[in-house]
Every structure is written in C-alpha cells, then in structure tokens.
Amino acid sequence: MTGKAPTLRYERSFLAEGHRFLAGCDEVGRGALAGPVTVGLVVVDLTTVKGLRGVRDSKLLSAPDREALVPKIQRWAASYGVGHATAAEIDATGLMAALRAAGNRAWSQVIREVRPDAVILDGNHNWLAPVSQGSLFGDAETSSEVSCDAPVHTRIKADLQCLSVAAASVLAKVERDRLMIDFAQDYPGYGWDVNKGYATSAHRAAIDGLGPCVEHRRTWRLGTAIAGPGVAAGDIGR
Incomplete structure (x- = not known):
C-alpha cells in the first residue's frame, strides 16, 4: 500500500453548514475501450463516523x-451504491451523459437508506448534477430516472484526500472489475480478465485481429492505429 491515507477532514467541514449526511463520489472506467463507466457513492454520517484503516484511492x-x-x-457507510452505464449508452449519449446516468443509478440506491445533504465529487467538472437544459436534439437520458438533487462540490484529488471518496472509488473499481472478468468469459481473446477493458497494447492488437464486440465503445477509435478519445496516461487503470 502506498500514498498518504485520506482523512475525513474535508468531509467534517460540512458540519458547519448544517449537513449531517455527506456522500463521496468517484468514477472508474472513463478511459477504457470496453465495458461500462461505473460510479460509486459512499455516504457517511458526520455526527458519528470514525476513520477506516486501509482505504486509499483504488489505483493505489x-x-x-x-x-x-x-x-x-x-x-462503515451509512449508505452506499454503485451504478453503471454500458458501452452502448456511452456510444449513444456521450461519456459525460453516461457518467451522469451511472452516478444517478448509484444515487437511487443510496437514497433507499438515507438522503445525503451534499456530495463531494472527485475532479473539477460536475457531471453528476442534472443538465439544466436539454440539448437541441433533446435529452437522450430517460426522464424517469432519479436524479441527484443535493448540492455537488467538486474537488480535485478528492480520491486521494477524502476518505468517503476513496471508499467510493474502491467499491466502484471492485464491482466494475468483476463485471469485466465475467465479460471476459463471454468474449475471450481481448484479455479483459487482465486489462479490464483498458487501452493496453495487447487489447488494441486483439481488436485489430478479432474486431470489436458488443461491449466495445464503437464510437471510439479502438485499434492500434490511433489512440482512442479520452484516453490519457492518467486514465489508464481508472
């Protein structure tokens, strides 16, 4: 295990605003070529929560x-949830809309137990909150899905600093990895049990040889010729 342990220091600052239940949120799968994007939410009760040893950002x-x-x-959590948006949804709606759909699926699980007063979201872009206006062509998401209605606070490197966010990243990573291992049985040859759908050279070469399957993001450039959109060095393994 490496890296400084995340704490509850930032989470506890929300007590001064009258918040009791705070959700940490993180995603995995953003930079993959195949499989879903997955979002974890972990809610803590700020009036009673204690630290949890061993938790780090899932990459560590x-x-x-x-x-x-x-x-x-x-x-440890007061409530938790993990939501997914499929490769087909990413192709149909775009990555940000798919992340929002996955996040709100996790939100719908969380609120069965407790409704968070606020959310800490890793990064600098609030993709979790509902869009304020539909696009010119209409919102591709189904309006029947529950949407997060709590204030969302973005924080860069929250997965490294905030214990609730790091915990959310672990739940999301484990559940998505399990899915990819299952998919590897149905679609052998891509090495998803090892690469989990990410853009390794072996995975790209396998796509060249076998072609893409239904779990690939077809709107992305998948083979070895050109790297796919959204795949930066920091995304590999997310």
Missing part, C-alpha cells in the same frame, strides 16, 4: 486489498 491498492475492503466499507 492491489486487487486483493480492494476486495478485502469492500465488506468493511459497506459496514
């Missing part, structure tokens, strides 16, 4: 360590 943990943390995080 081994797969066995992440797996071992899942039941601990689930017991």
Whole structure:
C-alpha cells in the first residue's frame, strides 16, 4: 500500500453548514475501450463516523486489498451504491451523459437508506448534477430516472484526500472489475480478465485481429492505429 491515507477532514467541514449526511463520489472506467463507466457513492454520517484503516484511492491498492475492503466499507457507510452505464449508452449519449446516468443509478440506491445533504465529487467538472437544459436534439437520458438533487462540490484529488471518496472509488473499481472478468468469459481473446477493458497494447492488437464486440465503445477509435478519445496516461487503470 502506498500514498498518504485520506482523512475525513474535508468531509467534517460540512458540519458547519448544517449537513449531517455527506456522500463521496468517484468514477472508474472513463478511459477504457470496453465495458461500462461505473460510479460509486459512499455516504457517511458526520455526527458519528470514525476513520477506516486501509482505504486509499483504488489505483493505489492491489486487487486483493480492494476486495478485502469492500465488506468493511459497506459496514462503515451509512449508505452506499454503485451504478453503471454500458458501452452502448456511452456510444449513444456521450461519456459525460453516461457518467451522469451511472452516478444517478448509484444515487437511487443510496437514497433507499438515507438522503445525503451534499456530495463531494472527485475532479473539477460536475457531471453528476442534472443538465439544466436539454440539448437541441433533446435529452437522450430517460426522464424517469432519479436524479441527484443535493448540492455537488467538486474537488480535485478528492480520491486521494477524502476518505468517503476513496471508499467510493474502491467499491466502484471492485464491482466494475468483476463485471469485466465475467465479460471476459463471454468474449475471450481481448484479455479483459487482465486489462479490464483498458487501452493496453495487447487489447488494441486483439481488436485489430478479432474486431470489436458488443461491449466495445464503437464510437471510439479502438485499434492500434490511433489512440482512442479520452484516453490519457492518467486514465489508464481508472
């Protein structure tokens, strides 16, 4: 395990604003060529929550360590949820809309137990909140889905600094990895049990040889010729 442990310092600052239940939110799968984008939400009760040893941003943990943390995080949280948006949804609506759909699917799970007063979202762009206006061609998302109605506070490197966000990243990563391992049984040859759908050279070469399958993001450039959109060095493994 590496990296300084995240704390609840930033989360506890929300007590001064009268907030009790605070959700940490993070995504995984943004930079993959195949499979869903997945969003985790972990809610803490600021009046009672204690620290949780061993939790880090999911990128800093081994797969066995992440797996071992899942039941601990689930017991520790006041509520939690993990939502997905498929490769087909990413192709149909775009990445940001797919992230919003996945996040709000996680939100719908969370509010069965408790409704957060606010959300801390990793990064600098609020993709979780509903769009204020539909696009010229209409909103591709279904209006029947529950949407996050709490204030969303973006924070760069929240997954490294905020314990609730790091915990959310672990839940999201473990669940998405399990999905990709299952998909690898149905679509052998792409190495998803190892690369989890990310843009490794072996994965791109396999796409060249086999062609894309239904779980690939067809609107992305997938083969070895040109790197796909949105795949930066920092995204590999997210």
